[in-house]
Amino acid sequence: MSWLTTYVRPKIRNLLGKRDVPDNLWTQCESCSQMIFAADLHKNLNVCPHCGHHMRALVTDRLDWTFDAGSYTRIELPKAPVDPLGFRDQKRYTDRLKDQRAKTHLDESLVVAHGTITGHKAVVAVMAYEFLAGTMGAALGEGIVAAARLAVLQHAPLVVFTASGGARMQEGMISLMQMPRTTIAVQMVRDAGLPYVVVMTNPTTGGVTASFAMLGDIQIAEPNALIGFAGPRVIEQTVRETLPDGFQRSEFLQEHGMLDMVVARKDMRETLGRIIGLLGRQPVADAA
């Protein structure tokens, strides 16, 4: 249990306070262009009440929606090396990180928490697209490994919500090495006989898709999420063809056998709860 005392310092969500949604703001749906009252949109889990379009969700909202009564314990994730390459493009990587931290109030592109989902114990890792497009660097890899360890320790299933633009280029090959590292995390959960459920949200691409995001015992996606390895623009440039309608969207992947189900946000908690309940270790009948 030693790593728990070092890594896991519980932060009670309630202390942070609920996010205040200004009730006088309007948002336009990017799909049907209808105007929506911000408070209504938030009440509707960031799903357009007119057309059902699933907009992006902040990690904090995602955790609220997933755990029973919005109650959970966040764990502090192990620190990873900061800017191991000394990377600089037009801007320093360290400055980009600083900006992102200030803007999102997050340390990195992953948040891990534990609690219950319809009464079942679960560890949930949520990728934060709002943090550098949910890109995968060493911190994300460490976080997924920590989430897997916590699941094994608590003998709880692991649920991961993915959202990623792919590799964190600024970490070079250290970013690529998160593919085997997160795969090992999945193997640890698998070896412990615990369910591993992936929920893919818009968008999930690149190295994240090609590692832990596609290795779930059960694969779920939110409606119309972009899911793929290569991004649509890269494909278009390579094959010099217009991509078919709905290409690389959740429904397309389900048709092609890559997903078990496409689940609307409002049904997510209940669906996860049922899966965990059905897959959870059944009490073994006594042989005697």
Add this chain to the structure above:
Amino acid sequence: MRQFLDFEKPVAELETKIDELRLLSAPPEGGARPAGEANSVQIGDEIAKLQEKADKQLRATYAKLTPWQKVQVARHAQRPHALDYIRTLITDYMPLAGDRSFANDEAVVGGIGRFEGRSVVVVGTERGSDLDTRLKHNFGMARPEGYRKAVRLVELAGRFGLPILSFVDTPGAFPGIDAEARGQAEAIARSIDACLAAPVPILATVIGEGGSGGAIALAAGDRVFMLEHAIYSVITPEACSSILWRDTSQATAAAEALRLTAQDLKHFRLVDEIVPEPLGGAHRDPAAAIRNVGQLLRQALPSLCQLDPSALRAQRREKYLAMGRLGS
């Protein structure tokens, strides 16, 4: 015909001169020597002097290749490719084909054979070396079928206790409509998963270009070797330049920033050993490059073969978990 890279121009000029002199001193077909004996000795001296100069130039150039120059060397058309390594190092080689589900992807080659008398499974990405073979192997860009073939081979190796040698040389996984529709991401993920779970040793060698996810799919091994002038990167410098600099002309800067050389990756402890290349790069003397790889594999294999499957897997996991971790 030797193909020269831009930065090899001074060497190219010297070697052209040498070739001209050689032609001059050689007797024409069926005729007598155009020059006298003394003249021929003089030409011989001149050739030796120029050769020495060319070698010196080559040594100086290759001792301080920039990352971008290494990118070009790693992609050199005359560099030995996966099948060259397999044909030279593996005896009794029997290619195996197909993913048992959809097709046989020629971008991934592999089969069974012997290395140093020991039965092994080999797998690699092959780019091809002329127009026909490049098209046949899709320039080394695999589709899901390719990675699923690799999974098959890795599992076959596991069942029969055969060590796996992999040779990685790919610009990346193929970004195509068909590849995505058939689950490119899933296929790569399964391949990484299979490599990490394998109960037998996996020795991966990046022989040319280690292109991102398409490379790690076959390179999650117990030992990862890299040729001296090979590159291994999370993204091509060209793509990185267009995304981060919003300008396709910054590939040189991107190549530097990405730290994609064997020397950098050894420094970060992401690869285990660097395989020395012959003077002027593997493309100048493919046989020597292949020999050097063979020697390293020969040294590394026996001790790994003695580990039992659970110890091997545990060691492999620890190796990857330690990568890029704080304080390691």
